[in-house]
Amino acid sequence: MPDEWLPQPATEDIQLVRVLHALGDPVRLQLLSVYLRGQEFACDLSGLGLDHLHKSTVSHHMKVLREAGVTSTRVSGRNRFVQLRRGDLDRRFPGLLDALLRGLEGEAP
Amino acid sequence: MPDEWLPQPATEDIQLVRVLHALGDPVRLQLLSVYLRGQEFACDLSGLGLDHLHKSTVSHHMKVLREAGVTSTRVSGRNRFVQLRRGDLDRRFPGLLDALLRGLEGEAP
């Protein structure tokens, strides 16, 4: 069975206010900082400071990020592979992700 | 009586997640797009698409933006003069405001 992708907005439908709202949460902003360097698979986030959260809570945050157009999720068997929509976001809002990455680095060294 | 400034966080205390949360609202993001070109005085925002909002609602949004470190408010008599904290934000999160400005221009031309 080939892999599938969970539904996500088209690049031109990504709205700035929804992106900002999605990232204006401590948990989701930390997820962004994880995704900003290479893809990770979802929910198994041991050792990332999210151990205290229930798996359904993490799943909820992933959905918010995906529906805002921030991330892209590929379904492969039992696992979900999540990655940033780097190209799409850079095309739609040039410089935004770079500024966020620098901001995250400068805040929690 | 000399002008006063309403309380606001120090530059080094501005948190990225609070900025993103403050801007993750349609009304406040529109306020940002107003402030992004020159200062404006508060609450009297006729003809900016915010006529439908009660003055206390606008006052609330202004407070959120100020407490997040996005704007700075000077009290002069009965009026409040609000402006972006351009320098502080550029120093703290380089490129962020520029990216947001371009994003706002590209979205609602």
Added chain:
DNA sequence: TCAATCGTTGGATGCTCGTCAAACAATTGG
């Protein structure tokens, strides 16, 4: 001095959101 102006504050209301728990669906290893 007095009334009009500008904005804030407090309460009230309804909606959204973050979180957990339990049940569920899908997949896979034995």
Added chain:
DNA sequence: CCAATTGTTTGACGAGCATCCAACGATTGA
């Protein structure tokens, strides 16, 4: 085939939030 794994969905609950309204305080023009 069965049990363990992986993540989603649904419901519930409390907190936060956006909004309006009324009342208030401060300021200023007449």
